[in-house]
Amino acid sequence: MISLKINGKPYNVEEDPKTPLLWILRDIIGLTGTKYGCGIGQCGACSVLIDEQSRRACMLPIEMLDGKSITTIEGLSDDSGLHPVQKAWIEHDVPQCGYCQSGQIISAVALLENNPNPSEAEIKTAMNGNLCRCGTYPRVEKAILTLKNDGDGIK
Amino acid sequence: MGLNRRNFIKVTSLGSGGILVSSMIGLQACSTTDVDTWEPNFFIKIDQTGAITFTCPQSELGQGTSTGLAQILADELGADWNQIKIELADGSSEKFPNTQGTGGSNGIRKLWVPLREAAAATREMLIQAAARKWKISIEDCYTKMGYVHQRDNANKIPFGELLTSVKTEYPPTDLKFKDASDYEYIGSSPSGPKNKKIVTGALEYAIDVSVPDMVYARIKRSPVFGGRVKSFVSTKAREIEGVLDIFEVEPVPIPEEDDFLGGVRSGVAVIADSYWKAIQASELLDITWEDGPNEAKNTDTVIADFEQKKSQVNSLNTRANLSIAKTISAAYKIPYQANACMEPLNTVAHHKGTEIEIWVGTQAPQMTRWRIAQFTGMPEASIVVHNKIAGGGFGRRFFTDFVEEAVILSRKVKKPVKLIWTREDTIATSKYHPYSIEYWSAEFDTRNRLLRFKNKGYFTRASNYPSYLYGKPIAFHESIPHMAKSVLPRASWRSVMAYPWGFAMESFMDEVAHEMARDPLELRLEYLQNADVSGLNRNPDSDYQLDAKRLRRTLEVAKEKANYKGTKQGQTGVGVSAIMYNYSYCSHIAEVSVENGRLKIHKFTSVVDCGRVINPSQVKSQIEGSIVWGLSALMKQVITVEEGKVQQSNFHDYEPLRMIDNPKIEVHIVETDNLPTGVGEPGVPGVAPAVLNAIYNITGIRLREAPIEEALREQLITGLA
Numbered sequence: 064m065i066s067l068k069i070n071g072k073p074y075n076v077e078e079d080p081k082t083p084l085l086w087i088l089r090d091i092i093g094l095t096g097t098k099y100g101c102g103i104g105q106c107g108a109c110s111v112l113i114d115e116q117s118r119r120a121c122m123l124p125i126e127m128l129d130g131k132s133i134t135t136i137e138g139l140s141d142d143s144g145l146h147p148v149q150k151a152w153i154e155h156d157v158p159q160c161g162y163c164q165s166g167q168i169i170s171a172v173a174l175l176e177n178n179p180n181p182s183e184a185e186i187k188t189a190m191n192g193n194l195c196r197c198g199t200y201p202r203v204e205k206a207i208l209t210l211k212n213d214g215d216g217i218k
Numbered sequence: 219m220g221l222n223r224r225n226f227i228k229v230t231s232l233g234s235g236g237i238l239v240s241s242m243i244g245l246q247a248c249s250t251t252d253v254d255t256w257e258p259n260f261f262i263k264i265d266q267t268g269a270i271t272f273t274c275p276q277s278e279l280g281q282g283t284s285t286g287l288a289q290i291l292a293d294e295l296g297a298d299w300n301q302i303k304i305e306l307a308d309g310s311s312e313k314f315p316n317t318q319g320t321g322g323s324n325g326i327r328k329l330w331v332p333l334r335e336a337a338a339a340t341r342e343m344l345i346q347a348a349a350r351k352w353k354i355s356i357e358d359c360y361t362k363m364g365y366v367h368q369r370d371n372a373n374k375i376p377f378g379e380l381l382t383s384v385k386t387e388y389p390p391t392d393l394k395f396k397d398a399s400d401y402e403y404i405g406s407s408p409s410g411p412k413n414k415k416i417v418t419g420a421l422e423y424a425i426d427v428s429v430p431d432m433v434y435a436r437i438k439r440s441p442v443f444g445g446r447v448k449s450f451v452s453t454k455a456r457e458i459e460g461v462l463d464i465f466e467v468e469p470v471p472i473p474e475e476d477d478f479l480g481g482v483r484s485g486v487a488v489i490a491d492s493y494w495k496a497i498q499a500s501e502l503l504d505i506t507w508e509d510g511p512n513e514a515k516n517t518d519t520v521i522a523d524f525e526q527k528k529s530q531v532n533s534l535n536t537r538a539n540l541s542i543a544k545t546i547s548a549a550y551k552i553p554y555q556a557n558a559c560m561e562p563l564n565t566v567a568h569h570k571g572t573e574i575e576i577w578v579g580t581q582a583p584q585m586t587r588w589r590i591a592q593f594t595g596m597p598e599a600s601i602v603v604h605n606k607i608a609g610g611g612f613g614r615r616f617f618t619d620f621v622e623e624a625v626i627l628s629r630k631v632k633k634p635v636k637l638i639w640t641r642e643d644t645i646a647t648s649k650y651h652p653y654s655i656e657y658w659s660a661e662f663d664t665r666n667r668l669l670r671f672k673n674k675g676y677f678t679r680a681s682n683y684p685s686y687l688y689g690k691p692i693a694f695h696e697s698i699p700h701m702a703k704s705v706l707p708r709a710s711w712r713s714v715m716a717y718p719w720g721f722a723m724e725s726f727m728d729e730v731a732h733e734m735a736r737d738p739l740e741l742r743l744e745y746l747q748n749a750d751v752s753g754l755n756r757n758p759d760s761d762y763q764l765d766a767k768r769l770r771r772t773l774e775v776a777k778e779k780a781n782y783k784g785t786k787q788g789q790t791g792v793g794v795s796a797i798m799y800n801y802s803y804c805s806h807i808a809e810v811s812v813e814n815g816r817l818k819i820h821k822f823t824s825v826v827d828c829g830r831v832i833n834p835s836q837v838k839s840q841i842e843g844s845i846v847w848g849l850s851a852l853m854k855q856v857i858t859v860e861e862g863k864v865q866q867s868n869f870h871d872y873e874p875l876r877m878i879d880n881p882k883i884e885v886h887i888v889e890t891d892n893l894p895t896g897v898g899e900p901g902v903p904g905v906a907p908a909v910l911n912a913i914y915n916i917t918g919i920r921l922r923e924a925p926i927e928e929a930l931r932e933q934l935i936t937g938l939a
């Protein structure tokens with residue numbers, strides 16, 4: 064049995080310990096905001112926050128995560144409202160189909176937590192693992208730029 | 219457009235523009251027993267709180283149509299944007315005849331009139347109900363922000379409080395549309411309800427649907443198109459706990475008459491209690507395949523053979539009466555490519571014996587329902603297709619194959635089945651944009667003036683696909699059929715035929731300009747200025763007519779915004795393209811450089827004219843997305859076949875553009891009060907030629923075949939040596 068803390072809630076998972084976190088989230092716990100895109104760590108659609116890093120849930124067997132705290136897209140906002148990154152995403156009308164966007168947002172949150180003032184080049188590098196087939200890159204970049212400490216902020 | 223009262227109270231048979239007639243069933247309102255809601259037509263439902271549900275017949279794939287249409291509805295009705303909810307319509311040929319296929323960037327164009335008619339009729343009925351209550355004339359009332367107001371005082375009543383009385387009202391016989399100057403939402407960019415759901419992970423795609431008793435499935439399909447299962451051993455796969463069933467899936471051929479209608483590859487299905495287990499077990503299957511007629515085929519040889527046959531058919535014929543001094547020719551090639559939508563193909567299907575319920579993100583909910591009926595022999599009325607917002611479509615979700623599969627599986631296991639394609643399945647055993655080749659030539663007179671073009675490609679004549687607006691005589695010598703079912707099955711692609719067409723035509727225009735020692739942008743402006751394109755209009759009575767001047771204007775604006783001063787500026791190569799696609803016009807200017815043998819695409823300046831703009835933010839984001847799409851396809855994406863098997867399998871070897879390589883993109887809109895047209899695709903066809911022309915200008919290397927990354931690198935190395 065593996066203990067996970069997901070969005071602040073404890074779970075004891077009795078599935079095969081080799082099962083990637085992605086499928087535990089989606090099929091067992093029912094948190095479907097984390098998406099399946101490639102299953103091999105190439106697209107970032109499955110990104111979740113673990114220790115303030117954006118990690119690929121499709122590549123993480125739960126046996127590696129015993130006792131860990133995990134934040135998914137559903138855990139970013141709470142009763143007090145949306146996370147600033149989520150707000151910026153709406154403000155800049157970033158999503159198109161939206162399928163990659165929970166991953167994009169998680170990676171942006173991780174970036175800004177670790178580097179509150181990223182340069183354009185740093186943004187591009189940090190977000191390079193998140194594919195978007197709809198081509199929302201210009202807006203992802205713009206939204207993150209306004210969130211920088213010295214950015215415009217969210218109007 | 220006047221309305222006949224009869225239309226509202228009688229469901230008549232429907233002509234091609236029949237949506238209004240079908241949607242306006244006035245008596246439906248009178249006879250309903252539901253006191254909480256009022257549904258004046260199939261688009262609109264209003265409840266007591268004043269919430270307005272818009273049932274959107276078009277699919278939402280990220281192109282934003284549902285939001286744009288909701289804005290149109292909200293304006294014509296006088297609704298409060300914050301009270302609008304959007305639901306995608308189930309597939310229904312009864313309710314939405316001929317209007318549910320989403321493709322060709324047609325959503326806004328198709329629904330601009332009927333949707334406003336539905337909203338205007340609804341508005342007038344609400345006004346009548348309020349006027350009757352107040353005992354005043356309808357002339358003294360108007361709607362705004364979800365209320366009927368009195369003109370000369372502050373009295374107002376919310377829509378939700380009129381639900382009982384409005385049900386005895388009839389729609390007026392004459393409808394007037396709102397004046398554009400009264401629009402509040404059209405022309406602005408209100409955030410649609412879907413964005414809030416997306417950023418919180420709450421938007422439910424088909425892949426997220428869960429119904430009681432549902433099981434999960436993966437099919438291991440024949441790696442060779444046309445191959446089939448000979449035998450299989452499933453002992454190991456069955457050892458995985460949670461595996462419920464394993465069985466062979468019989469192939470269903472792609473219908474000869476219409477390859478949109480899916481077809482199913484031979485394979486072995488694994489049913490399990492979670493998708494992860496289904497994947498794992500399917501990989502443990504030991505399947506012996508019979509590879510069939512394609513077993514020894516390679517794309518290289520198939521294509522070489524195809525090209526040879528096609529080029530044998532004479533080059534391009536000549537007409538004797540022109541005094542031709544010189545001819546230049548070129549051939550442009552696009553490989554097999556996979557759409558690879560971000561949300562892998564999937565369907566939840568529940569075959570209940572005498573009924574089937576389906577949840578799927580599809581571009582064709584109506585056709586899917588029809589096809590499943592035909593396929594199962596059940597009446598359409600017993601089949602429900604719930605259309606979900608899809609994680610990308612790009613033409614691939616117009617095909618019904620993955621829905622057919624899910625229905626077959628559910629029929630077999632008698633439970634709801636969630637079938638998901640792995641990413642590998644979507645790349646290696648899918649349907650593909652077919653290989654294409656376009657031949658162009660141009661003839662010049664003794665003074666090096668262009669006499670005419672000739673084209674041999676996928677169109678039988680210019681008017682078949684009227685995207686040639688240059689006005690110079692063009693001869694269509696021969697149409698080349700796609701290599702549809704030869705080695706891989708065909709799928710549609712973002713901008714369909716205009717993709718190979720634009721790639722070739724706009725590259726060739728550049729070659730012509732260089733041949734004439736003219737600036738390629740100025741030459742286009744000159745041709746477009748004098749072009750007569752009236753002969754290209756398919757339907758002379760249509761409200762939509764081609765206009766070369768509108769294309770010209772986008773190019774002029776691009777020239778100005780990009781500060782264009784010729785094709786080569788220092789170390790930067792500049793390339794131009796201009797394309798019309800389904801009555802929208804788009805010009806691109808690309809700026810590139812080559813540093814250390816590596817291509818860098820710095821900037822796109824793009825200008826679009828799509829008539830009246832519904833949502834400028836979405837218009838721009840569609841052009842941005844089109845550029846990213848076009849660059850992905852141009853740089854690296856290629857599907858190749860060896861011994862019948864696709865060689866690519868996932869995003870590592872079929873890689874879309876990533877953020878690091880994304881250029882700066884500046885989109886400008888030329889706003890006109892022409893009828894609104896679509897923006898999902900018009901940006902795509904001009905992307906590749908703009909870049910290729912820019913590369914030529916800075917390197918002298920003329921590339922005519924996608925993808926270019928490797929070929930360019932090789933040529934640059936040779937050039938340096």
Ligand code: FES
Binds near residue numbers: 098104107
């Ligand atoms: S699904 Fe995990 S990186 Fe693509």
Ligand code: FES
Binds near residue numbers: 158160197199610
């Ligand atoms: S918004 Fe569609 S894949 Fe990114």
